[in-house]
Amino acid sequence: MAMFDDIRASLAPPHPAGRPFIMGGLIAALLGVAIGHWLIWLGLMFTLFCLYFFRDPERVPPARPGAIVAPADGRIVSMGLSAPPPELGLGAEPRWRVSIFLSVLNVHVNRMPLDGVVTRIAYRHGAFVSASLDKASTSNERNALAIRVASGQEIAVVQIAGLIARRILCGVREGDPVRTGERFGIIRFGSRTDLYLPDGLRPLVAEGQTMIGGETVIAEMLP
Known part of the structure; x- marks a missing residue:
């Protein structure tokens, strides 16, 4: 169960602050179609890194007053x-x-x-x-x-x-x-x-x- 929780947290939607970076990586990957494959891979790797870095999993605070x-x-x-x-x-x-x-x-x-x-x-x-x-x-x-x-x-x-x-x-x-x-x-x-x-x-x-x-x-x- 802990393993599935870790996977779920890693795949959590990104925080809004990460959207410009994620879009930038995707645009770079698309430009790579015209410029060269190296840019496609660079753009995709940057996008994946940003998706991971800006992940925003749900958290459940403890039900303990104070x-x-x-x-x-x-x-x-x-x-x-x-x-x-x-x-x-x-x-x-x-x-x-x-x-x-x-x-x-x-x-x-x-x-x-x-x-x-x-x-x-x-x-x-x-x-x-x-x-x-x-x-x-x-x-x-x-x-x-x-x-x-x-x-x-x-x-x-x-x-x-x-x-x-x-x-x-x-x-x-x-x-x-x-x-x-x-x-x-x-x-x-x-x-x-x-x-x-x-x-x-x-x-x-x-x-x-x-x-x-x-x-x-x-x-x-x-x-």
Whole structure:
């Protein structure tokens, strides 16, 4: 059953952000009919890569009140106490940060970690060092979101560009109500997503663990 689930996820329809790239690959393949067979194969290989990279499988959030789920697929590369991005205005008090690295093989659609309301979105230009490095959280180009949950506490999710990622897309606005596991954006071609937990909350996961966006429970809100 797990094997069929993996196959189904790999064949999931692409995210709308991938359509221009997929169309570009198909057009290149068609042009290859007139230019040369090498372009046909190049166009088809690029199209297949984009279909895989931009796949957008359905996810089922856990039916656990207060569960904070992973905002992205990938591997946890670092965990520790760190202040949220200053542009969000959440203060300088360190809180637990869970950093998830997404390789080009991971699903790159970002998902909301918990029900709430988006209170602030702030984009910051920066560098494009490897997203697997710890300094990527502070040095790289990023898009940060603050989300107020039912308890009145705020969590932060940060989309971070990587070495070859050059485009961060966010589909929500300040004031939007959001639901756990709901899609809110995508980062193209290798990236990182940081999750800052509310004050006093500790993660239930470990460094090196693999996350499934919208499903893996990272922490639970205190009752």
